Amino acid sequence: MAVRQGELRPAVMQRVRTQPLLRYATGAFALTSFGIIFLMLLFLLAYAFPAIRFNGTAFFTSPIWNIGNQYGSATVTRAGFTAQAGASFGSLVFVSGTLLSSFLAMIAAVPLSLLVALAIVYRVPASLKPLANAVVELMAGVPSVIYGLWGMIVLVPFIGNRLSPTGSGDGLLAATLILALMVVPIMVATTRDVVQAQQASIYEASMALGSTSWQAVTRAVLPSVRSGIAGSVLLAFGRALGETMAVLMVCGAAINTLPHGIFSPINTIAAVIVSQLESALTDASGMAQRSLGELALALFVITLIVNAVARIVLHGGDRSGAIG
Amino acid sequence: MTVRAFARLTSHFWWALSIAALGLIIAILLSIFAFVIVRGAPALRPALFTTVTSGVAGGLANAIAGTLLLVSIGLVIAGVVGVGTALWVVEYAPQWAARAVRYMIDVLAGVPSIVVGYFLYVALVEGLGWGFSLVAGALSLAIFVLPYVERSADIALTNVPRELREASVAMGARQGVTMLSIDLPYAMPGILTGLLVAIGIGLGETAPLIYTAGWSNYLPTLAPTHSPVGYLTYVVWTYISQPFAASHALAYAAATLLMVFVFATNLIARSFVEYRFSGRHSH
Amino acid sequence: MLARRFAVALGLSVALASCSPAAGTVRLLETGSTLIYPLMNLWVAAYQGEHVDVEITTQSTGSGTGISQAIAGVAQIGASDAYMPDAAMREHPMLNVPLAISAQVIAYNLPGLGGVHLHLSGPLLAAIYGGRLAYWDDQRILAENAALRGRLPHRAIVPIRRSDGSGDTFIFTQYLSETTPSWRSGPGFGTTVSWPASGTVGANGNPGVLQTCEDAPYSIAYVGISFMDQVNGAHLGYAALRNRAGAYVLPTTPAIAAAAAALVSRTPRDERISLIDAPGAGSYPIINYEYAIVNPHQPTLQIERALAGFLEWTLSTRGGQRPVFLNAVHFIALPPVVARLSRDQVARITSP
Numbered sequence: 001m002a003v004r005q006g007e008l009r010p011a012v013m014q015r016v017r018t019q020p021l022l023r024y025a026t027g028a029f030a031l032t033s034f035g036i037i038f039l040m041l042l043f044l045l046a047y048a049f050p051a052i053r054f055n056g057t058a059f060f061t062s063p064i065w066n067i068g069n070q071y072g073s074a075t076v077t078r079a080g081f082t083a084q085a086g087a088s089f090g091s092l093v094f095v096s097g098t099l100l101s102s103f104l105a106m107i108a109a110v111p112l113s114l115l116v117a118l119a120i121v122y123r124v125p126a127s128l129k130p131l132a133n134a135v136v137e138l139m140a141g142v143p144s145v146i147y148g149l150w151g152m153i154v155l156v157p158f159i160g161n162r163l164s165p166t167g168s169g170d171g172l173l174a175a176t177l178i179l180a181l182m183v184v185p186i187m188v189a190t191t192r193d194v195v196q197a198q199q200a201s202i203y204e205a206s207m208a209l210g211s212t213s214w215q216a217v218t219r220a221v222l223p224s225v226r227s228g229i230a231g232s233v234l235l236a237f238g239r240a241l242g243e244t245m246a247v248l249m250v251c252g253a254a255i256n257t258l259p260h261g262i263f264s265p266i267n268t269i270a271a272v273i274v275s276q277l278e279s280a281l282t283d284a285s286g287m288a289q290r291s292l293g294e295l296a297l298a299l300f301v302i303t304l305i306v307n308a309v310a311r312i313v314l315h316g317g318d319r320s321g322a323i324g
Numbered sequence: 325m326t327v328r329a330f331a332r333l334t335s336h337f338w339w340a341l342s343i344a345a346l347g348l349i350i351a352i353l354l355s356i357f358a359f360v361i362v363r364g365a366p367a368l369r370p371a372l373f374t375t376v377t378s379g380v381a382g383g384l385a386n387a388i389a390g391t392l393l394l395v396s397i398g399l400v401i402a403g404v405v406g407v408g409t410a411l412w413v414v415e416y417a418p419q420w421a422a423r424a425v426r427y428m429i430d431v432l433a434g435v436p437s438i439v440v441g442y443f444l445y446v447a448l449v450e451g452l453g454w455g456f457s458l459v460a461g462a463l464s465l466a467i468f469v470l471p472y473v474e475r476s477a478d479i480a481l482t483n484v485p486r487e488l489r490e491a492s493v494a495m496g497a498r499q500g501v502t503m504l505s506i507d508l509p510y511a512m513p514g515i516l517t518g519l520l521v522a523i524g525i526g527l528g529e530t531a532p533l534i535y536t537a538g539w540s541n542y543l544p545t546l547a548p549t550h551s552p553v554g555y556l557t558y559v560v561w562t563y564i565s566q567p568f569a570a571s572h573a574l575a576y577a578a579a580t581l582l583m584v585f586v587f588a589t590n591l592i593a594r595s596f597v598e599y600r601f602s603g604r605h606s607h
Numbered sequence: 608m609l610a611r612r613f614a615v616a617l618g619l620s621v622a623l624a625s626c627s628p629a630a631g632t633v634r635l636l637e638t639g640s641t642l643i644y645p646l647m648n649l650w651v652a653a654y655q656g657e658h659v660d661v662e663i664t665t666q667s668t669g670s671g672t673g674i675s676q677a678i679a680g681v682a683q684i685g686a687s688d689a690y691m692p693d694a695a696m697r698e699h700p701m702l703n704v705p706l707a708i709s710a711q712v713i714a715y716n717l718p719g720l721g722g723v724h725l726h727l728s729g730p731l732l733a734a735i736y737g738g739r740l741a742y743w744d745d746q747r748i749l750a751e752n753a754a755l756r757g758r759l760p761h762r763a764i765v766p767i768r769r770s771d772g773s774g775d776t777f778i779f780t781q782y783l784s785e786t787t788p789s790w791r792s793g794p795g796f797g798t799t800v801s802w803p804a805s806g807t808v809g810a811n812g813n814p815g816v817l818q819t820c821e822d823a824p825y826s827i828a829y830v831g832i833s834f835m836d837q838v839n840g841a842h843l844g845y846a847a848l849r850n851r852a853g854a855y856v857l858p859t860t861p862a863i864a865a866a867a868a869a870l871v872s873r874t875p876r877d878e879r880i881s882l883i884d885a886p887g888a889g890s891y892p893i894i895n896y897e898y899a900i901v902n903p904h905q906p907t908l909q910i911e912r913a914l915a916g917f918l919e920w921t922l923s924t925r926g927g928q929r930p931v932f933l934n935a936v937h938f939i940a941l942p943p944v945v946a947r948l949s950r951d952q953v954a955r956i957t958s959p
Contacts, residue, residue, distance in 0.1 A: 029408030066801035115345035141524030141586025157822040168823040214335035238433030253770030253809025270436035278669035279772025279799035303434030379652030565812040567833040
């Protein structure tokens, strides 16, 4: 019978002196973790329900986002729910911006993170390793607002002056690069840890069989820690999907228009929630707020789908169950 | 060229590229740090730690105290719940339950911080009537960083070699003893990584705190509810938008402090772990 | 863990060091408009000096948040660049108390033309932001700027707007709506509007707008007047706008004051009025009242007194209306008649 990595063999399991208190205590924590996410999901569903009914399917197909005329008294009613006249909530711009920026960011960040992690484990001398590790973790500690400011003041002008045909650097490329920078430290830290912990005997065995050092790493060591790396990639992808402040400051805040190139302004779900929540609060009918809630729900669903797909794809090679 | 020579060449090429990648990351980090420190320098004085934020600029005493409180409480919550969850998932959970919990945790990582903050605003600040409060703020941070703590602990605990654990069982140790003296120490570097990443992310978040901790121009009162708390990222986010140079300097000074905190925490924690837990791994 | 113990110890020492407020200290929360936030900070710092028994925290969150938190009672003062609309007032009759007058500047980045003040009008700006006017040397711009024929380049205009909900957007779109019927029936006005898909770029906050304008040649942006110094410092030009009387006026203090004075007689008792496109040959067209949205029913006498005390100070010519505060942000003082109306509203604050 297949045993998960690290799991005790059945014969041994029988001899474990179990402590029910531990089981229930840790189980309670796990229930808390699961529960809090579930609660948020339920909250969003209840909160966004009026918007879901009001917006219908146009929510997914329309690029137009209009909270309606706040200063008139005309209202419009659909499916039993009311909003200000002219209101029309379509998420296409934000969903496309979120998916594009996150996917592109991961395409850039994953190879980069692997290279950096391998450099730290194999090429940095032991005396400098703590420093290298501290540098990487320091990157994780840069406030997202600072990434945004640095992006806005350093990166965007660079893109605008050197690369972009329109002269404006705010857009998909800037958002992608900033997101990539933000997720690199997460992946590097975990990859470095799992490689460091596992690698010695496998590496030496591979080298003894005549491989080059690079071959030993890529063909023997990395595959053995594949699930740990995959776990961190999923986590990083989640961060990219949900990042708000930094993206907000460099994405160009596109509204009502879809991107047509990497220099086009975009907008992401998280960024638009932050920038529009304020104005949504002026909506007397409340429909704008609830539509933002519907956007949050859409992001939730995207994350659910992406994680599910990733698991199906990766599960084939996952012996340990570490991905779940 | 022989296959072997080509393979060696390829190997050199990729290692060079990996070092270049590391160099790129270090260069970018230095650029960001220089960017922040140069602009914050005018405001970096000892008085920063003793005066509160007022007027155009002022000091950061209230924000520093608030950040420390919020992040420590949030981290304790996230650490306990996260490591506890990971222990359950690795030791006790049936396959289907482990999958479900890990899945949900990964989904949580994708929830924008603003959603967590607004959820708690509606549920706690308005719903339960707690108002802007320390507890709501700490909870928002705890929820937001929970995935990083749990997944790192999870991955680390999963990689504890089976032989070690079986040996412990063979010697008759109770489960708790095995966990405490075998699993956790072995997994400590990984758990620590998760906690440090969580500290970094928690220190740097603004959106969830705006809706839960609010903001206060005064030192925290330590009342768990009905009392807003200041925090450094608010200064960065808000004072950057002011038309005064002094405000900008204060904002960048706050950012510098944040990065220094993260750096110091990392160094201290890493050295501590090196000292206490070195020698457990076969290198 | 060492790190945690250190943090707890620090927290405890902070607890010991932080003085718990003396009995009788009232805590007020002001939240809302980012436009008035710099001025609020200056006011509160000065007021605290004289009144140590009141602790006022200021937040810059946005007009919408200001209004909603004032209504919810979470904040005592909701600062807003816009008065509450009728529908909202019917549900929540709040006091809309003007505290100061702010204005807006149209800045642009035209290399070589930094010192020149372009003549712009509402319909022109509506066409630019609506995507119907693409180039700087368009005939419609030249028609209003005959003196610049030959100097305006054949370059695409990059219109910059605010990505966050803001009072700046509110008054800018009000100006467009007042002057251009197609804009009024189209995007209309508000703290955020559904901008036509036209190549506009969104930036976060006034500094974001300024930064973007500085970095993108041939761009145009609307900026709050508190950032006038930064506009000049970045060598951006700013426009003379066409007012209701047809004259092109620069955003100088006399022009803003003239516009305010022209509408004083029309300001109703509840002071909810737009100051956009005021009559008068010397009036600058984009100005607005900065409002404090206040609940007339406060929970305790203590809060009522502290709140009314602070608001009256801000409205007093010996208090908040002094040039030392207003000049720092390029705002102007309330005309005396309006200040009196505001004080009348403040007097209506009661407690059980």
